[in-house]
Amino acid sequence: MNRKRQDERLNDLYREHSGSIFGFLYRALRDRERCEELTHDCFIICRKRLVESPPDNERFFLYGIAHNLYREERRRLGRQRRLMVEKRDRLTGEEITQRDQHDELVGAQTAGIVRNEIGRLPDELQVPLILREYQDCNYEEIAGIVGIPVGTVRSRIFRARKILAERLRPLLEPKHEVE
Amino acid sequence: MHCDRYQELISALHDGELSDAETRELTEHLAACPACRLFQAELTATGTVLQSWDETPPALRPLPTSPEPTRSPLEWIVAHLLRGRISIPVPAFGALLLLVLALLYWGRPAVEVGEQVQFADSDVVTQSLGERSDLIVFSGQFANLEPQGHWRR
Numbered sequence: 001m002n003r004k005r006q007d008e009r010l011n012d013l014y015r016e017h018s019g020s021i022f023g024f025l026y027r028a029l030r031d032r033e034r035c036e037e038l039t040h041d042c043f044i045i046c047r048k049r050l051v052e053s054p055p056d057n058e059r060f061f062l063y064g065i066a067h068n069l070y071r072e073e074r075r076r077l078g079r080q081r082r083l084m085v086e087k088r089d090r091l092t093g094e095e096i097t098q099r100d101q102h103d104e105l106v107g108a109q110t111a112g113i114v115r116n117e118i119g120r121l122p123d124e125l126q127v128p129l130i131l132r133e134y135q136d137c138n139y140e141e142i143a144g145i146v147g148i149p150v151g152t153v154r155s156r157i158f159r160a161r162k163i164l165a166e167r168l169r170p171l172l173e174p175k176h177e178v179e
Numbered sequence: 180m181h182c183d184r185y186q187e188l189i190s191a192l193h194d195g196e197l198s199d200a201e202t203r204e205l206t207e208h209l210a211a212c213p214a215c216r217l218f219q220a221e222l223t224a225t226g227t228v229l230q231s232w233d234e235t236p237p238a239l240r241p242l243p244t245s246p247e248p249t250r251s252p253l254e255w256i257v258a259h260l261l262r263g264r265i266s267i268p269v270p271a272f273g274a275l276l277l278l279v280l281a282l283l284y285w286g287r288p289a290v291e292v293g294e295q296v297q298f299a300d301s302d303v304v305t306q307s308l309g310e311r312s313d314l315i316v317f318s319g320q321f322a323n324l325e326p327q328g329h330w331r332r
Protein backbone atom coordinates (compact mmCIF):
# COMPACT_ATOMS: atom_id res chain seq x y z
CA MET A 1 0.00 0.00 0.00
CA ASN A 2 1.56 3.33 -0.94
CA ARG A 3 1.62 6.29 1.38
CA LYS A 4 -1.23 8.24 -0.24
CA ARG A 5 -3.61 5.28 -0.37
CA GLN A 6 -2.66 4.37 3.16
CA ASP A 7 -3.53 7.89 4.37
CA GLU A 8 -6.87 7.77 2.53
CA ARG A 9 -7.72 4.37 4.04
CA LEU A 10 -6.79 5.61 7.49
CA ASN A 11 -8.94 8.73 7.11
CA ASP A 12 -11.91 6.53 6.10
CA LEU A 13 -11.41 4.38 9.19
CA TYR A 14 -11.05 7.50 11.29
CA ARG A 15 -14.33 8.99 10.01
CA GLU A 16 -16.12 5.69 10.50
CA HIS A 17 -14.80 4.53 13.88
CA SER A 18 -13.27 7.42 15.84
CA GLY A 19 -16.63 8.19 17.49
CA SER A 20 -17.02 4.69 18.91
CA ILE A 21 -13.35 4.39 19.89
CA PHE A 22 -13.65 7.69 21.74
CA GLY A 23 -16.91 6.46 23.31
CA PHE A 24 -15.20 3.36 24.65
CA LEU A 25 -12.14 5.20 25.99
CA TYR A 26 -14.21 7.97 27.51
CA ARG A 27 -16.60 5.62 29.28
CA ALA A 28 -13.70 3.61 30.65
CA LEU A 29 -11.45 6.54 31.64
CA ARG A 30 -13.84 9.52 31.97
CA ASP A 31 -11.37 12.24 31.00
CA ARG A 32 -12.60 13.91 27.84
CA GLU A 33 -9.44 15.74 26.85
CA ARG A 34 -7.13 12.80 27.50
CA CYS A 35 -9.45 10.43 25.63
CA GLU A 36 -9.46 12.72 22.59
CA GLU A 37 -5.66 12.41 22.56
CA LEU A 38 -5.79 8.66 23.05
CA THR A 39 -8.32 8.27 20.21
CA HIS A 40 -5.94 10.17 17.96
CA ASP A 41 -3.02 7.98 19.14
CA CYS A 42 -5.07 4.87 18.46
CA PHE A 43 -5.37 5.73 14.76
CA ILE A 44 -1.73 6.72 14.46
CA ILE A 45 -0.73 3.32 15.89
CA CYS A 46 -3.24 1.75 13.51
CA ARG A 47 -1.48 3.37 10.53
CA LYS A 48 1.80 1.68 11.45
CA ARG A 49 0.13 -1.71 11.78
CA LEU A 50 -1.96 -1.26 8.61
CA VAL A 51 1.32 -1.43 6.71
CA GLU A 52 2.82 -4.34 8.64
CA SER A 53 -0.22 -6.66 8.63
CA PRO A 54 -3.58 -5.39 7.28
CA PRO A 55 -6.34 -6.81 9.54
CA ASP A 56 -9.51 -8.63 8.41
CA ASN A 57 -11.80 -6.89 10.86
CA GLU A 58 -10.67 -3.30 11.22
CA ARG A 59 -13.20 -2.28 13.86
CA PHE A 60 -12.20 -5.16 16.11
CA PHE A 61 -8.54 -4.39 15.41
CA LEU A 62 -9.02 -0.75 16.48
CA TYR A 63 -10.73 -1.79 19.71
CA GLY A 64 -7.73 -4.02 20.45
CA ILE A 65 -5.36 -1.05 20.11
CA ALA A 66 -7.72 1.15 22.15
CA HIS A 67 -7.88 -1.46 24.91
CA ASN A 68 -4.08 -1.54 25.11
CA LEU A 69 -4.02 2.26 25.34
CA TYR A 70 -6.67 2.06 28.07
CA ARG A 71 -4.57 -0.43 30.05
CA GLU A 72 -1.43 1.67 29.75
CA GLU A 73 -3.34 4.73 30.87
CA ARG A 74 -4.78 2.85 33.83
CA ARG A 75 -1.30 1.72 34.84
CA ARG A 76 -0.06 5.28 34.53
CA LEU A 77 -2.94 6.57 36.63
CA GLY A 78 -2.85 3.64 39.06
CA ARG A 79 -0.89 5.34 41.77
CA GLN A 80 -2.69 8.65 41.43
CA ARG A 81 -6.07 6.92 41.61
CA ARG A 82 -5.17 4.85 44.66
CA LEU A 83 -4.09 7.99 46.49
CA MET A 84 -7.36 9.72 45.61
CA VAL A 85 -9.49 6.79 46.75
CA GLU A 86 -7.56 6.51 50.02
CA LYS A 87 -8.10 10.20 50.69
CA ARG A 88 -11.83 10.00 49.96
CA ASP A 89 -12.33 6.96 52.16
CA ARG A 90 -10.41 8.51 55.02
CA LEU A 91 -12.39 11.73 54.89
CA THR A 92 -15.91 10.59 54.28
CA GLY A 93 -16.37 6.86 53.98
CA GLU A 94 -19.23 5.28 52.07
CA GLU A 95 -21.90 7.74 53.24
CA ILE A 96 -20.79 10.61 51.07
CA THR A 97 -21.25 8.49 47.95
CA GLN A 98 -24.84 7.86 48.96
CA ARG A 99 -25.42 11.55 49.62
CA ASP A 100 -23.96 12.46 46.21
CA GLN A 101 -26.24 9.91 44.62
CA HIS A 102 -29.22 11.45 46.37
CA ASP A 103 -28.31 14.96 45.20
CA GLU A 104 -27.94 13.73 41.68
CA LEU A 105 -31.26 11.88 41.89
CA VAL A 106 -32.95 15.08 42.97
CA GLY A 107 -31.39 16.82 40.00
CA ALA A 108 -32.62 13.98 37.74
CA GLN A 109 -29.07 13.47 36.51
CA THR A 110 -29.69 9.89 35.50
CA ALA A 111 -26.80 9.83 33.06
CA GLY A 112 -24.45 11.20 35.71
CA ILE A 113 -25.46 8.49 38.16
CA VAL A 114 -25.05 5.75 35.57
CA ARG A 115 -21.62 7.16 34.75
CA ASN A 116 -20.59 7.15 38.41
CA GLU A 117 -21.89 3.66 39.03
CA ILE A 118 -20.10 2.23 36.03
CA GLY A 119 -16.97 4.02 37.23
CA ARG A 120 -17.29 2.32 40.62
CA LEU A 121 -17.36 -1.16 39.09
CA PRO A 122 -14.13 -3.16 39.37
CA ASP A 123 -11.99 -2.70 36.23
CA GLU A 124 -12.37 -6.31 35.13
CA LEU A 125 -16.18 -5.96 35.07
CA GLN A 126 -16.26 -2.43 33.72
CA VAL A 127 -14.56 -2.96 30.35
CA PRO A 128 -16.61 -5.99 29.18
CA LEU A 129 -19.83 -4.24 30.23
CA ILE A 130 -18.93 -1.03 28.37
CA LEU A 131 -17.96 -2.95 25.24
CA ARG A 132 -21.23 -4.88 25.32
CA GLU A 133 -23.65 -2.20 26.46
CA TYR A 134 -22.34 0.82 24.55
CA GLN A 135 -20.00 -0.34 21.81
CA ASP A 136 -22.16 -3.15 20.48
CA CYS A 137 -19.44 -5.81 20.64
CA ASN A 138 -20.50 -9.45 20.94
CA TYR A 139 -19.03 -11.84 23.53
CA GLU A 140 -16.54 -13.33 21.11
CA GLU A 141 -15.23 -9.89 20.10
CA ILE A 142 -14.95 -8.83 23.76
CA ALA A 143 -13.06 -12.03 24.56
CA GLY A 144 -10.58 -11.21 21.77
CA ILE A 145 -10.18 -7.55 22.75
CA VAL A 146 -9.73 -8.14 26.48
CA GLY A 147 -7.92 -11.48 26.11
CA ILE A 148 -10.21 -13.68 28.24
CA PRO A 149 -12.39 -16.75 27.42
CA VAL A 150 -15.96 -16.21 26.15
CA GLY A 151 -17.38 -17.90 29.27
CA THR A 152 -15.56 -15.37 31.45
CA VAL A 153 -16.97 -12.51 29.37
CA ARG A 154 -20.48 -13.85 29.96
CA SER A 155 -20.05 -14.16 33.72
CA ARG A 156 -18.34 -10.77 34.09
CA ILE A 157 -21.11 -9.01 32.19
CA PHE A 158 -23.67 -10.76 34.36
CA ARG A 159 -21.87 -9.77 37.57
CA ALA A 160 -21.59 -6.15 36.40
CA ARG A 161 -25.31 -6.04 35.60
CA LYS A 162 -26.29 -7.59 38.91
CA ILE A 163 -24.32 -4.92 40.81
CA LEU A 164 -25.75 -2.14 38.65
CA ALA A 165 -29.33 -3.43 38.95
CA GLU A 166 -28.98 -3.20 42.73
CA ARG A 167 -27.29 0.19 42.82
CA LEU A 168 -29.55 1.75 40.20
CA ARG A 169 -32.73 0.37 41.75
CA PRO A 170 -33.93 3.86 42.80
CA LEU A 171 -33.93 4.86 39.13
CA LEU A 172 -35.89 1.86 37.87
CA GLU A 173 -39.61 1.91 37.20
CA PRO A 174 -41.62 1.57 40.46
CA LYS A 175 -42.94 -1.86 39.49
CA HIS A 176 -39.35 -3.18 39.53
CA GLU A 177 -38.59 -1.75 42.96
CA VAL A 178 -38.72 -4.86 45.07
CA GLU A 179 -37.37 -5.78 48.44
CA MET B 180 -31.53 -22.54 44.88
CA HIS B 181 -29.49 -22.62 41.67
CA CYS B 182 -31.03 -19.37 40.42
CA ASP B 183 -27.63 -17.66 40.05
CA ARG B 184 -26.86 -19.81 37.05
CA TYR B 185 -30.24 -19.01 35.46
CA GLN B 186 -29.71 -15.33 36.13
CA GLU B 187 -26.45 -15.48 34.18
CA LEU B 188 -28.43 -17.12 31.37
CA ILE B 189 -30.97 -14.28 31.54
CA SER B 190 -28.15 -11.77 31.08
CA ALA B 191 -26.75 -13.73 28.11
CA LEU B 192 -30.24 -14.03 26.58
CA HIS B 193 -30.51 -10.24 26.80
CA ASP B 194 -27.37 -10.09 24.62
CA GLY B 195 -28.61 -12.74 22.17
CA GLU B 196 -25.79 -15.05 23.22
CA LEU B 197 -27.71 -18.18 24.32
CA SER B 198 -27.73 -21.49 22.47
CA ASP B 199 -31.11 -23.04 21.60
CA ALA B 200 -30.70 -25.70 24.29
CA GLU B 201 -29.90 -23.09 26.97
CA THR B 202 -32.83 -20.94 25.84
CA ARG B 203 -35.23 -23.90 26.23
CA GLU B 204 -33.83 -24.70 29.67
CA LEU B 205 -34.16 -21.08 30.79
CA THR B 206 -37.71 -20.77 29.46
CA GLU B 207 -38.74 -23.80 31.50
CA HIS B 208 -37.11 -22.40 34.62
CA LEU B 209 -38.69 -18.95 34.19
CA ALA B 210 -42.16 -20.50 33.93
CA ALA B 211 -41.63 -22.02 37.37
CA CYS B 212 -39.57 -19.30 39.16
CA PRO B 213 -41.10 -15.91 40.05
CA ALA B 214 -37.76 -14.64 41.48
CA CYS B 215 -36.01 -15.13 38.14
CA ARG B 216 -38.92 -13.54 36.24
CA LEU B 217 -38.54 -10.52 38.49
CA PHE B 218 -34.78 -10.47 37.91
CA GLN B 219 -35.38 -10.57 34.16
CA ALA B 220 -37.71 -7.57 34.38
CA GLU B 221 -35.21 -5.71 36.54
CA LEU B 222 -32.36 -6.45 34.14
CA THR B 223 -34.38 -5.13 31.20
CA ALA B 224 -35.17 -1.94 33.14
CA THR B 225 -31.50 -1.56 34.12
CA GLY B 226 -30.56 -1.87 30.46
CA THR B 227 -32.89 1.03 29.63
CA VAL B 228 -31.40 3.18 32.40
CA LEU B 229 -27.85 2.40 31.24
CA GLN B 230 -28.73 3.70 27.79
CA SER B 231 -29.39 7.15 29.26
CA TRP B 232 -25.61 7.66 29.42
CA ASP B 233 -25.15 8.98 25.94
CA GLU B 234 -21.83 10.59 25.04
CA THR B 235 -21.35 12.84 22.06
CA PRO B 236 -17.96 12.22 20.51
CA PRO B 237 -15.81 15.33 19.97
CA ALA B 238 -15.37 16.96 16.58
CA LEU B 239 -12.71 15.17 14.56
CA ARG B 240 -9.25 16.67 14.56
CA PRO B 241 -7.53 15.89 11.27
CA LEU B 242 -4.97 13.10 11.43
CA PRO B 243 -1.43 14.04 10.43
CA THR B 244 -0.39 12.63 7.07
CA SER B 245 2.31 9.95 6.95
CA PRO B 246 5.78 11.40 7.50
CA GLU B 247 7.96 11.68 4.39
CA PRO B 248 10.49 8.87 4.38
CA THR B 249 13.88 10.31 5.38
CA ARG B 250 16.14 8.77 2.75
CA SER B 251 19.14 9.98 0.85
CA PRO B 252 18.85 9.77 -2.97
CA LEU B 253 21.33 6.86 -2.95
CA GLU B 254 19.17 4.89 -0.46
CA TRP B 255 16.14 5.60 -2.63
CA ILE B 256 17.88 4.28 -5.75
CA VAL B 257 19.16 1.17 -3.94
CA ALA B 258 15.72 0.46 -2.40
CA HIS B 259 14.01 0.77 -5.79
CA LEU B 260 16.65 -1.35 -7.51
CA LEU B 261 16.14 -4.06 -4.88
CA ARG B 262 12.37 -4.00 -5.39
CA GLY B 263 12.94 -4.25 -9.13
CA ARG B 264 11.12 -0.97 -9.86
CA ILE B 265 14.06 0.44 -11.80
CA SER B 266 15.79 -1.61 -14.47
CA ILE B 267 18.89 -0.17 -16.07
CA PRO B 268 19.67 -1.48 -19.59
CA VAL B 269 23.15 -3.04 -19.92
CA PRO B 270 24.67 -0.42 -22.37
CA ALA B 271 23.50 2.44 -20.11
CA PHE B 272 24.99 0.68 -17.10
CA GLY B 273 28.29 0.19 -18.96
CA ALA B 274 28.43 3.85 -19.98
CA LEU B 275 27.72 4.90 -16.39
CA LEU B 276 30.49 2.64 -15.09
CA LEU B 277 33.00 4.09 -17.62
CA LEU B 278 32.04 7.63 -16.60
CA VAL B 279 32.60 6.83 -12.91
CA LEU B 280 36.01 5.23 -13.65
CA ALA B 281 37.10 8.18 -15.82
CA LEU B 282 36.15 10.65 -13.08
CA LEU B 283 38.12 8.59 -10.56
CA TYR B 284 41.22 8.54 -12.82
CA TRP B 285 41.39 12.28 -13.64
CA GLY B 286 40.44 13.33 -10.17
CA ARG B 287 43.47 11.51 -8.68
CA PRO B 288 46.62 13.49 -7.83
CA ALA B 289 49.58 12.61 -10.04
CA VAL B 290 51.89 12.06 -7.08
CA GLU B 291 51.11 10.44 -3.77
CA VAL B 292 52.09 11.90 -0.44
CA GLY B 293 55.36 10.36 0.71
CA GLU B 294 56.38 9.47 -2.85
CA GLN B 295 59.96 10.02 -4.04
CA VAL B 296 60.05 12.26 -7.13
CA GLN B 297 62.73 13.93 -9.27
CA PHE B 298 62.82 17.69 -9.01
CA ALA B 299 65.59 19.87 -10.41
CA ASP B 300 67.84 16.78 -10.71
CA SER B 301 67.39 15.90 -7.01
CA ASP B 302 65.40 13.19 -5.29
CA VAL B 303 62.79 14.67 -2.98
CA VAL B 304 60.02 13.16 -0.88
CA THR B 305 56.61 14.77 -1.17
CA GLN B 306 54.53 15.61 1.90
CA SER B 307 51.04 16.92 2.48
CA LEU B 308 50.33 20.53 3.40
CA GLY B 309 47.96 20.42 6.35
CA GLU B 310 44.31 19.77 5.52
CA ARG B 311 44.79 20.34 1.77
CA SER B 312 45.78 16.80 0.89
CA ASP B 313 45.60 17.70 -2.83
CA LEU B 314 48.58 20.11 -2.41
CA ILE B 315 52.06 18.71 -2.14
CA VAL B 316 55.00 20.49 -0.64
CA PHE B 317 58.62 19.49 -0.85
CA SER B 318 60.99 18.96 1.99
CA GLY B 319 64.72 19.58 2.31
CA GLN B 320 66.39 22.23 0.14
CA PHE B 321 63.11 22.83 -1.81
CA ALA B 322 61.05 23.45 1.33
CA ASN B 323 60.51 27.14 0.50
CA LEU B 324 59.02 26.38 -2.95
CA GLU B 325 55.34 27.19 -3.50
CA PRO B 326 53.15 24.13 -2.89
CA GLN B 327 52.17 22.46 -6.15
CA GLY B 328 49.03 20.63 -7.08
CA HIS B 329 49.26 17.97 -9.75
CA TRP B 330 52.95 17.30 -10.07
CA ARG B 331 53.91 14.96 -12.88
CA ARG B 332 56.72 12.46 -12.35
Ligand SMILES: [Zn+2]
Pocket residue numbers: 181182185208212214215
Ligand atom coordinates in the same frame (compact mmCIF):
# COMPACT_ATOMS: atom_id res chain seq x y z
ZN1 LIG C 1 -34.89 -18.94 39.54
